[in-house]
Each structure stands twice: as C-alpha cells, then as structure tokens.
Amino acid sequence: MRLSPLTLGAVALVLIVPLLLPASSFYLSLGNYVAFGALVALGLYLLTGMAGMTSFGQAAFMGLAAYTTALLTSERGFSPWLTLPIGVLVAMAGAVVLGGITARLKGHYLPLSTIAWCMALYIVLGSWTELTGGHTGLRNIPPVSVFGLELSDSRSFFYLSWFFALAGAWTAWNLTNSRIGRAMRASKGDAIAAASFGVNPGALKLRVFVLSAVYAGVAGWLYAHYQQFINPSPFSLEASIKYLIAAVAGGVGSIPGVFLGAGLVTGLEEALKDILPVIFGRTGNYEIIAYGLILVLILMFAPKGLWPFIERYLPQPRPITPKGEGLPTRMAAGQPGEVLLEVSGLTKRFGGLVAVSDMSFQLRRGEILGLIGPNGAGKSTCFNLITSVLVPSEGEVRFKGQTITGKPPYAVHKLGLARTFQHPHLFPEMTVLENAALGTYTRTTAGILTAMLGFARGEEQASLVEAYRALERVGLAHLAHQKADGLTVGQLRLLEIARALASNPEVLLLDEPAAGLRAGEKRQFAALIRKLVNEGVTVLLVDHDMELVMGLVDRLVVMHYGEKLAEGTPKEMQNNKKVIEAYLGEAVA
Template sequence: MRYGWFLLLLLPFLLAPFPFYLTLLNFFALSGLVALSLYVLTGLAGMTSFAQAAFMGMGAYATALLTVKAGLSPWFGLAAGLALSLLLALVLGGLTVRLKGHFLPLSTIAWQVALYILAGNLVGLTGGHTGLTDLPPLVLLGFPLDNAFRYGLLSLLVLVLAVLALHNLRFSRLGRALLALRGDALAAASFGVDPAALRLKAFLLAGAMAGLAGFLYAHFLRFVNPTPFSLEASIKYLVMAVAGGVGTIPGVLLGAALFTGLEDWLKDLLPLLLGRQGNYETIAYGLVLAGILLLAPQGLFPLLARFLPRKEGSLPRAEPLPLPAPSGARGEVVLEAQGLRKAFGGLLAVNGVFFALRRGEILALIGPNGAGKSTTFNLLTGAIPPDGGRVFLFGKEITGLPPHRIHPLGLGRTFQHPHLFPELSVLENAALGTYARTRAGFSRVLLGLHGEEEARALATAYRALKRVGLEGLALEPAARLTAGQQRLLEIARLLASGAEVLLLDEPAAGLRAGEKRELARLLKALAREGYTVLIVDHDMDLIMGLADRVVVMNYGEKIAEGTPEEVQRNPLVRAAYLGEAA
C-alpha cells in the first residue's frame, strides 16, 4: 500500500493543460518536503524548530552562488547545499538539542532571524534583497527541466522517495526510539538510547531534507532572494505540519497541500476584503490553525483517519534474536552498592547504603514510603549521579555512567509508574527493549535495508510477550492496557532487552491476586534460569513469599538485611513499619 504514493507522479499528466496548477503542484511538493522534515523533528522526536526555512536558504544560496558566480554544475550546488545544511544543523543542533521546554524553539528563532538578516545584508555575495537571478535549469538524463511539467515529475519523485524513507524510519528501531524520546527520555535511555546523540541525528536528517527542498526551490524559480527563507516562512511550514497532523506522514502532506492552495487563494481574497495590500496571510494562517486545532487537536488527518478502514497488522514470523545466556557461577556478586549517598538540598535521601546482589537470587529492597528505595534504584541505574559511594556491575565500576551506557552491560529496569508509549502497539513497546541489541543506523533504515533485523527484533518482542501472557494483545495500542497489563508489558520489554540483572520498581502495583501469583512464578522461573532480580514493592505478602533475601531501608539508611524470616523478627524493622519501640 505504501507504494501507492507513486500515484502522485500521475498528477503532472492530469494537470498538463493547466500551467498555473502545475506551478502550485511544484510548490506543494517542495513545501511537503519541508513539512516532512518537521515530521522527523516534531512528530517523531518531539522537538520544535522555527529554522527550517534557514536550512532551505542554505541549500538555495549554495547552488545559486556556485552556478551563477562560479559557473559550476547545479549538481555541485546540490552537494554543497546539503553539506552546508548539515553543517548548520550540526552547529545549531549541537548547541540546542540538549535544551528543554521553550528554550529550543526560541534558540532556533534566533538562528533563523540571524541568517535571514545576514542573507539580506551581504549584498556583494548574495545580492541582498534583490537576490541572484538566472540560475541554470536542472538537466537530468539529458533532459532540461525547464518547465513546470518536467520539474513536477522530479519534485514529486523526490517527495515520494522521502515519504518511503520516512516510513522505513518510523517502523524501525530508530523510529521507536525517537517516539520514546518524545514521550520519556529517561525511559528511552534505560534501554540503551543516547538521547542527545539520537536527537542530533534527527536534527541533521531534518536539516538535510530542508536543504534539498531549498536546492529544488532555487532551480525551479531560477531566482533566489531572502524572502522565502524568513521566519514567517518557517512558521508557515510548522503550521502546515501541525494543522495536517504532525505525527503522521499523510497528515503533514495534507497540511502542505491545504496551505499551498490556501496561500494563493488568500493572497487574492484578502486585499479585496480589506481594501488594501499587505501580507495578511500569516494572520489568516493563525486563525485557520486555531480553528483546526479546536476541532481536531491532533490535526486534520487523525480526525479523517477515524473514518478510514483500519489496517490490520501481522504477527512476526522471523527467528528471534538469541537471548544472551546468563553466564557465571551461581551466587557470584553481579551488582554491588558501596556506601551510596545522595542529598537533595537539605534532604539526605540515601545515606551510606551498601548491599550486594548475587547471581540467580531475588533480593527485595523494602521500606516505608520515603525511605529512599526509588532513589537507590536511580543511583544504581545512572538516572541520577551519586554524591558519594560506588556501584559495580559484574565487577566493573559504573558509578556515574549515564543509563544508556549501563544498560548494554546487562542491567535493565522498570519504573515506579509504567513508562510506556500509548501511540505504539504493545508489540512495538516490547520491541523497544531490543534497541541496544540491534544495529541498523539511519542510512540502512532510510534505504529500507533493515528488514531482516527488524523482523527478528519484533519476533524477540513477541516471544517476551508470550512469556508474560500478553501475546494476545500484541497488535493492540498500548493505551488500551489495564494498569496490571502495563506492568507486565514493562517486564516483557525488559526480557526482550536481554538484560541479566533485572531491577523491578513496584511491579505488582495494580495487579490482581491471580496476576501477582503469575508474576511470582515468572520471577522464580527467571531466577532458576540464572537471571538476577532486585525488586521494590509494598506488597509484603508477595515479597516475603518471593525474595531470597531482603534489604530494609528507613530514612535513607539500611537498617536490616537477611532472609524474610530474619527481617520480620528484626526490632528495627518492626519499629519502622509498625511504630513499635526498637
């Protein structure tokens, strides 16, 4: 079905008798390419950029300067434009992708405005606001693309290839990881995603796509000046993507088509209504966008998609990735905390905690609310750095390492509140766990060369779902799961990751009595296979019947350690839980 996008190439033939609409078709294709770059940035990675028109400008001016002033082939201009767009994206992204909240879009606005002013004032180089004229037409396979019909075939072909490449990206390890970053960067890092590096790569891809659109724009009009690459233009492209539905490829193209036609219509209509000339389209864009988002907060296409037949997925049939067999002697120390300490201002959350986790055992970490259990989990997994103490995994010190570097060493975790991604299916959520065990990068994914690895990753995720009893829901959206099923899905994702040391933060919360018994049987079976489990939970019946050893914390300190029977008799433990005198 996705190859049906090639039907767009029929449009130039249908519109051949109408030169004006052929021109609009070219503008739609170029706007669609920029809108797709925002699908990568905003729809997948959750970043907002007001600098896409600046990337377009880099691509346009690079080819204009090389062809007009240096007399080189436009294809050298394409290479230079992509290189400069990538360089700008590298600089801008390197400085801004770590920013959060409103700081990222504000910084892209600053870059956009600065580059626009620069292009308008370097008169000797760029021609200033007068611009550069007489760019040569593109020549492809001996045919000059010197009219809207021929150029439309090229621009639509580029658009369709971009759509197919981004479809490959969405249904890949990288697409899942980008969506996870958009929802929860800490959860993504916990299964091996480097948030800053992946966001930067997404920024580079989006910059290259916009730069390519700029190159095509320049040789279509055969004229370049700063106006099409202003902040207003960047806002227009963002409005297109958001209005259509920035989270879907058809959505951003619907928005591009709608606003490309709307722009020309408004330019004719508004002066008649207002009785004066002016750039009133931006105001109209804002009103149209507000109206669309009031009626359809996710954009137009998700609203329309409700009335379209739902495409049924299929279960994976490939051979799963091999699970790394737990190795080493049973009883050896695999995870050790030595004097961990963490303070938040004047609150000492963890103070001198030490314990060792041995291969094949289930160790429970318990204590009253506020005892420091979750903070200890975060210190062990690198979510927060300790103020003091050390952590060792399989004998290697991991103190202070970020989560994405700790996970591939064999440690995985769940969270106190399930960190799942409702826009992904149950199967895709589980497949997120395979990120660190798969290798396809952006080049392979965009070219569609990752199919075998992707099939094996999904098969691995399905095997993990069967292990926890969720295989019947594999193709359902994760948003439909009950609280208990969400807990089990987190464990399935952990099993798919191949981690040997499993840190489970309140896995029984929300589970019914029968589900808790199934969970206990699963964890005991994993321990017999050589997995090692550290569990935090408030269900004392579950803990006392499950754990081999128990570590008890209170007010950030370890107050007891031993078998379940020993800690239940410990007077310090009874005092912490029941208020009895020690």
C-alpha cells in the same frame, strides 16, 4: 513492503496528472511548490511529530542549500547535481552548530533559538550584497538536466520534485518503522525511560534535528533550480511559520498529514493573495493572519490535525503477528553465587535532606534480592542511584567488577541491567508490541541511514518477534496490537516487565512491580520471576506486598530512613526485632 491502496493511488496521480495538463500549467507550478513544502514538512514530521521538538528555522536551512547551489552553479559553473550534496552538507553544518547548542535543551530554548537563527540568516542574506545580491537576489541559476534533458518547464520539473517528495516520504516511513523511530517517539514522551532501555536522548535529538535540515536542504535546492532566481524572502521567519502551520494543520504526527497540510497551505496561499486584498481594500501580506485563524479552527475541531480526523473513516490495515527468528541472546555465562552487583557506601543528599545514607549490599548471580522498607525509606532513590538516573553524593556501584557510577543510564543498561519504574513509564500512543520492542534497542544496531534506506527490515522483524515472545512470557500477547493507553494498571506493569525482558538482561531491577496486580496476577508474577531466575536472570526487587516478597525472595535488605537497617533471609528478617519495630509490626508466622 506492501504498498497500501492510498500510496499506490498517490503515485498514480503523480504520474498521470501532469500528462493531462499543459507543460506550463499554473496547477503544475502549484504542484511543484506543494512538493517543496511537503519536503520541509517531512523534516518537521520527524522533528516535531516524532521527536517532540519545535523549530521555526526550517526555511533558513532551506535557504542555506538554495544559496549554496545558486552561488556554485551560476558563478562557479558547478553542475547542479554536484551542488545537491554540497548544499545539503551546508544545511547540515548549520543544524549541527545550532542543534549542538540548543537541541538537548528542554522547554522554549530550541524554538526561541531557531527564531533568532532564521531572523539572523535573513538579515545576512539581505545585507551581504557582494555575495548574495542582497534583497535583489541571485539570477541566472541554471536548470537541472536529466540525461541531457533540461527540466525547464513545470511539467518536467514536477516529476523531479515529486520524485524527491515521495522518496522523502518512503525514507521517513522506513525510519518511523525502525528501532530509531521507536526511540524518537520514546524520547519525545519520556527521556528518562528512553535512557533506561539504552537510548541516548541528547545525541538522538541532535541527529534528528540535523536530519530535518537535510529534508529542508533538498527542498531549497529544488526551489532554486525551479525558480532559477532566489532572494531572501522565501527563507524568512514567516516562511518557517508557514511550513510549521502546514505540518500541524495536516497532522504533524503522520506522513500523509504533512502532505495534506502542505497542499492545503500552498493552495490557500495562492487563493488568499487574490481574495484578501479585495476584502481589506489594499494590498499586503495578510496570509499569515489567515493561516493563524485556519490553524485555530483546525485545532479546535481536529486537535491532532486533519489527517487523523480523516483517517478514522478509512479502512485500517489488519495487524500481523510477527513470526520468524528472534534476536541472538546476549546472556553471559557465570558462576552461580558470584557477585554481580555491588553497592558500596551509597549516599544521596538533596540539599539538607539525606535520602540515602551509606547503603552497602551485594547482589549475587541467580538470586532474588528484596529491598524493602517503609514509605520514604529511600528505596526508589537507591534504584535510581544504581541505574545512574541520579548521581550519588558519595559511594559507588560496581557491576561485574566494573564501576558504573557516573555512567549515563543508557550506558548502564547496555551492560545488562534492565529496570522498571515505581510508576509505569510507557508510551500510550504506541501499541503494546511497539512498547515491548523498545527493549530490544541495545540488541540491534541499525543506524539512521540504514533504516531510512530499508536495509534494516530483517533486524526489525527479529526485534518484533523478540518483543512478541516477551509479551507471551508475561501473558500480554493477545493485546500486542492494541494501544497501550487502553491497558489496566496491572497490565501496564506487566508490559514494563516485558519491555525489560526484551532487552535480554542479566540483572532485572523491579520497582514495585506488583502494585495494582490482583491476587491471581501476583501469583502469576511470582511464577514468572522464578522462571526467569531459572533461566539465568538475577533479580533485585522492591515491593510493599510482604506476602509476595517473603514467599519469593532469597534474601532481604531492609531500609529505614535512608539507611540499611538489616540484611538476611526472609525468616531472619521476620524475627529481627529492629525490622519488626520499624516495618513489619509483628513477627510473621
């Protein structure tokens, strides 16, 4: 991994600045609090910036770890280093309980539950005087020792706190640039699309929620042993709001942004404690009002936070085209003509509306099967039933003899089915290469811990090589490092096909892939599909372009009002009176 000049400069500052200040300097003390806040904000970077979940309970997880280490070290004589994993595990346990109930829910349920959680823990910590000391708190927490040296002053503890902060940034960066990081961003933007290429969005969100509690737990452990005294106040709802404001103000979608936000809010907090009482003429906790006003101003002039605003003026790294070996193929051998996909009696009712009724057909290995019909015939609904996005009212779908009805979409994809959507489901903030690399998710295995520790870089490089090859196959390799939000509609459809190809599927299900393509692009698309079939891919195709469909497919299934109207070769369908009357309008020469 090559370190940027910005990263090297930050590390140099952390190493040199403490040597220039007195050991008990106020600024070193402030630097420690910035490090604690940055760790909590890093958890929010993963939770909010990457996975799209909002939590007001991070200070509560911090408090769980802080009280755990305080109780075990001051009353039980445990070593502080032993209580670090114990405190983090307690924070994780709290996140598992809370996240298991709410992390998979959409909308406001998670923020509301974390508010209630933070308030409840604050009340418990403040009222359980026998265990936690109530609002008086716990004292005599021992300092941390490193090689027999007690870190009892701000300078020595500064190196420890910033070691953890920079290690947290490194692990978060590794996770961001991994299969898990891409999956997190995809789940944030479109959970259905993420499931279509093998991600289990619910399970991933729970793991990220727990991971954010780990960062907060480490911050709580550091806070307790730096202060050597704790009470419930630093772990209140107000503190959680402060951490969230810090992350959002600095730029919750970037690692430098959350560090910038933590420094900004921590510094302002100290300054405002002196300034605001003078302005208002009385003492009080006015900081939260000032935080809100500052956040409003930042979001007005820098909607994504301060760091993205600053970053645009910094030199950008030169993109590198991935090279090397790709991923091992997972294409299964089989007999040409054997039944791969079988749809039997498929029916879907939405209340009194029957969208699909008693649909049955077979898809054989090595063929291109077209599914056509007028608008509203139920073709896309049928696609969603086959890929388990929807659960059928009746009937079943079998893939290679195995019933897949009722399996979640990510489990269906793992079997070797890849799909595109009627309207492209892509992620505009990600590059074209990153979008294509999402398709390699089920072909790779690195978990969260492996990725965070940097042990998945070889697999990640192979994934990017595979994604780049998929882009070459569809003619988008020259746009690999461009953001997807700059693509035309036709290019977006080709990118969605590239993502599907990167998964190395046995069956490719294409939902109106030629919509928006120009005549030349359609010819290239047809040539691409024929090439894929020659390479062993089987295709189920929905499209309205009759010239394309009739010249490309081997067989057709015609739908009308949710039912199968006819099935046969293109020539047979062109001369079928029912098909002509319902759809084609006249025989095609």
